[in-house]
Amino acid sequence: MRPVIQVSAVRKTYGSTLAVDEVSFEVNEGEIFGLIGPNGAGKTTTMECIEGLRTPDRGTISVLGLDPFNDVYKLQERIGVQLQQAQLQKRIKVWEAVDLWASLYHKDAIDGERLLEQLGLIDKRNAWFMTLSGGQKQRLFIALALINDPEVVFLDELTTGLDPQARRAIWDLVRGIRERGKTVFLTTHLMEEAERLCDRVAIIEHGRIIDIDTPQSLVNRHCPERTVVLATNDLTAVERFRTIPQVEAITCTDSQFTIRGRGDDLVTEVIHCLSENRIRVTDFRTILPNLEDVFLKLTGHPIRD
């Protein structure tokens, strides 16, 4: 896999505020790469530097072998962009926007009508922008980002403000973009979105990248804890659980046991112990750490602050 985006030691300040500090990472061809972090962490600034909309104070950026600052028009021919909280003219019709965008690129645009159909907007082609719902607006922005058949697609906080159903529909669309062989670079402050959608994520806070990897590897690396919660009336059970090597702590309230330990094997070992000793359980569930826990561990505070 060759990198299509290379960011090296980028720094950007607004007045005395340091927005992005020594940020470096690479995005590979064909992957969905997510820049995740709380609001104000520097996600949008980083993305807009890569898109050529802002100039970094320091550092180098290369996208598809181009310098976003000096080759901005060449670059814009080959990338698709969706901006955070963008609007269009209130009374522009859906088809007019698609038609205008299609006319802006030198290479042949893809069929706008088909694109609207694929994005479920064909019924709305004559509707004014201002009459669209939040989800429809975002789908239109995706259409505009795809109209020039770009090699890299940038999506900034794509599902913010959407209800869960619309959000899931958008996720499917983004996966569809990857299946067409395109690279997707997205930002989100929703850990669930990153976990479900991204092949790799970079966690950013206060303008610095804290760690980069696949969501699963990040969880394994930073949060190896596993928790099993089960309910049983068997009073001898607690002694049996203590013999499992991975177990670190057991708490018990009434008939409910919470078993904490680390490593992927914990759950298997607990199940094994239950069946070997024929312990009857009335409830059994596991609590696995996720990116949200990784963020809490790395920064000391939850992402929802």
Place this chain on the structure above:
Amino acid sequence: MLRGLWKLTWIEIKIFLREPLGAFGTIGIPVLVFVVTGRIVGHSLAPASLAASSFIGAGLPVLASVLIAISAVLSLVTIISIYREGGILKRLRATPLRPQTILTAHVIVKLLLTTATLALMVLAGKRYYPVGIHAPLLGFTMALLISTCSILSIGFLIASIVPTARFAQPIGAVIMYPMIAVSGLFVPIGSLPPPLQSVARVVPLTYTVSLLEGIWRGDAWSEHVGDVSALVVVFIVCMALSAKVFRWE
């Protein structure tokens, strides 16, 4: 550079017409001012009165034309600031569209609007205006377009510095309308108190009024080289300044 210009211009015209109130305000009001005031003045003053005939003969048509240009400019200022606040300018800029193309499209829309309103005014005038219209219309249209370009450049400067869309219209109006008072339309520049005379000399509207009145009366363009040059200078200075301070977001 021209890629997307005509399509964007055409879409902006359609969008403008889809907002009936805004379209009526910018097109209708100058025409109404022209016809209604003309009839009131024409009826109430003795036809032989020198002031009345001078006002109806050139003053009022020029006032109405200046109103056309100013309302075009105010509408430009408002649109630019709404587009900036809504992120529309930024979204357009994240395409191969050149910034100049986006702004040029808006200027073309406003110039077309100015021409259309002027045409409407002349048509209404032929039917309802007390003394009829006997001006060199082609030359006058040219003069109005040059003036509008010049005032539009001031509009861009205002659009560059207004903080939010809500203030765009009032700030634009506060800057634009007082210029009419010292522009020589109502009181000849020579009769103004000296401090105001110096103000009048730097107000671009003064040259607009002088040019429009002259062409309306049938002057040759060669008599107004000074006015045209002043308007061109205003255009260049304001465009250069706005290029420096213009904010896309």
